[in-house]
Amino acid sequence: MQLHDFYLSGNCYKVRLFLGLIAQPAELVNVDLPRGAQKRPEFLALNPRGQVPVLVDDGQPLVDSQAILVYLARRYADTHWHPQDAFSQGQIAGWLSLTANEIHNGVARARVGLKFGRPVDLEDAQARGRQVLELVNAHLANRSWLVGEQPTIADVAVYPYLAMAEEGGLELAPYPHLNSWIARIRALPGYVDLPRF
Incomplete structure (x- = not known):
């Protein structure tokens, strides 16, 4: 599991927070927003919106922090x-x-x-x-x-x-x-x- 992340983003933070609360490990991949990394083709292939966070699990990218929380809760967390x-x-x-x-x-x-x-x-x-x-x-x-x-x-x-x-x-x-x-x-x-x- 990878989280494409920008440290200062509150939306990225909420995903990191939830991963911590459910003790779910993930590799953090820094997306250099100040240098426009979110608009480069390799990132846009993961998220055409050009926004962080993006969670990649089992090779599938999932975008939007709220959607990611729902996914993690349903797949990895207590009910x-x-x-x-x-x-x-x-x-x-x-x-x-x-x-x-x-x-x-x-x-x-x-x-x-x-x-x-x-x-x-x-x-x-x-x-x-x-x-x-x-x-x-x-x-x-x-x-x-x-x-x-x-x-x-x-x-x-x-x-x-x-x-x-x-x-x-x-x-x-x-x-x-x-x-x-x-x-x-x-x-x-x-x-x-x-x-x-």
């Missing part, structure tokens, strides 16, 4: 990471969607603007980011995990960019339930540290 009942699966799908939309367009975009110097509407990204932080904090007021009684891939998908929100200029101090959840994730066996600049 609590992706429960098979329809309601839990629907809830998890909702959190994966939030990650790809609201979190991407808010907290993640603010981080990209401040840390990578990319042109973004920082005020809009931070406003969206605060809405997500408030939503997740409220959701966690009376529960330990996003779905059910144990951690799932929903927690793994949502965690990275929220835990790195301060890199996008968003304070975490006002969100006590969110901070408690972050601490619970960091205490899980196999936890992998966040990427640092």
Whole structure:
């Protein structure tokens, strides 16, 4: 198994984190994004979108961090990471969607603007980011995990960019339930540290 990876990417990190949590070894293959390696023909053969991460398992490439989490959970992890009942699966799908939309367009975009110097509407990204932080904090007021009684891939998908929100200029101090959840994730066996600049 290979993970085509860029260390500072939150989407790559969530896959590395999950691999750690389920004790699944994988060879990390660095994709030099600053030098455009993701647009070279050999990478585009794996992912025509030109994006990381890409997981290659049994010779088959799989793209998109959320899809990779689902695959790893179904193939290699204990069932609590992706429960098979329809309601839990629907809830998890909702959190994966939030990650790809609201979190991407808010907290993640603010981080990209401040840390990578990319042109973004920082005020809009931070406003969206605060809405997500408030939503997740409220959701966690009376529960330990996003779905059910144990951690799932929903927690793994949502965690990275929220835990790195301060890199996008968003304070975490006002969100006590969110901070408690972050601490619970960091205490899980196999936890992998966040990427640092």
